[in-house]
Amino acid sequence: MIKLTTIIHIAMISTIPLVVSAETKEGKTVYQQCIACHGVNGEGNPVMQSPALAGQHKAYLLRQLMQYKSGARGAHPDDQQGKIMTGIAGTLDSDAMEAVSAYLSELPSASPREEQQTTTAEPGKAVYQNKCATCHGREAQGNKTLGAPRLSELDENYFIRQMEHFQKGIRGSADNDSHGEQMGMMSRGISSIQVKEIAEYISQIQ
Numbered sequence: 196m197i198k199l200t201t202i203i204h205i206a207m208i209s210t211i212p213l214v215v216s217a218e219t220k221e222g223k224t225v226y227q228q229c230i231a232c233h234g235v236n237g238e239g240n241p242v243m244q245s246p247a248l249a250g251q252h253k254a255y256l257l258r259q260l261m262q263y264k265s266g267a268r269g270a271h272p273d274d275q276q277g278k279i280m281t282g283i284a285g286t287l288d289s290d291a292m293e294a295v296s297a298y299l300s301e302l303p304s305a306s307p308r309e310e311q312q313t314t315t316a317e318p319g320k321a322v323y324q325n326k327c328a329t330c331h332g333r334e335a336q337g338n339k340t341l342g343a344p345r346l347s348e349l350d351e352n353y354f355i356r357q358m359e360h361f362q363k364g365i366r367g368s369a370d371n372d373s374h375g376e377q378m379g380m381m382s383r384g385i386s387s388i389q390v391k392e393i394a395e396y397i398s399q400i401q
């Protein structure tokens with residue numbers, strides 16, 4: 196009896212993780228070429244202007260990689276940082292994109308920013324909760340159904356750059372980018388001071 200349960204136990208331990216980790220394992224291998232910029236644990240590297248990716252929604256990551264590859268994101272002449280990614284995404288096939296997106300989405304997300312407790316978060320909170328939370332969630336965790344990404348672990352410079360790019364149509368204006376177009380419209384009513392205030396607020400949510 197004991198022997199049988201032991202066998203069942205071993206069988207369970209050895210099969211379940213194998214099934215789960217097949218794609219993840221491949222994704223980890225693909226991710227080795229991303230570490231230099233996005234960090235060992237997908238925590239991002241502001242010095243390399245590279246955002247955190249860990250814990251981001253899989254479908255969002257996959258869409259961004261496909262957009263970079265097709266040129267719907269990153270091909271605009273004023274998008275210097277995006278250009279870096281169009282080159283890299285161009286080398287990935289759809290299986291590699293799928294696997295690396297799955298791997299990253301399963302990594303625990305961690306805020307790369309220092310916790311700062313200041314009162315300046317209040318104005319940002321008001322704007323964020325009124326104009327952004329419907330799609331990006333009250334805690335900036337994102338909304339998979341709406342295709343709105345998690346914002347809570349993005350560093351300030353990356354966040355501000357994306358808002359400016361959406362506002363100027365550097366990102367989100369390609370014909371086949373309906374999600375980007377939606378965000379482009381949302382970004383245009385927000386002043387640059389408000390963008391900064393929202394960035395500060397989001398950095399304090401976690």
Ligand code: HEC
Pocket residue numbers: 225226228229230231232233243244245246248256259260276277279280283287295344356
């Ligand atoms: C040479 C540095 C570099 C390498 C290597 C690199 N990236 Fe990036 N990545 C960037 C930069 C810079 C950005 C920000 C682009 C922008 O501002 O639009 C970025 C953005 C991204 C984004 C968009 C994130 C978001 O929140 O929208 C994804 C997804 C991504 N990279 C995935 C990858 C993957 C997967 C790899 C490896 C296969 C990789 N990157 C390798 C520099 C790099």
Ligand code: HEC
Pocket residue numbers: 246258322323326327328329330331341342343344345346349354357358374375377378381382385393
């Ligand atoms: C109607 C829904 C909606 C609202 C409201 C909205 N967003 Fe978005 N946002 C999106 C979607 C969808 C995307 C993904 C775009 C893409 O796939 O490129 C996005 C993307 C973003 C990104 C890019 C994140 C990254 O990792 O590159 C930022 C930053 C952002 N939104 C900030 C905001 C802020 C700040 C507000 C409020 C002022 C806001 N959004 C309001 C739907 C929305």
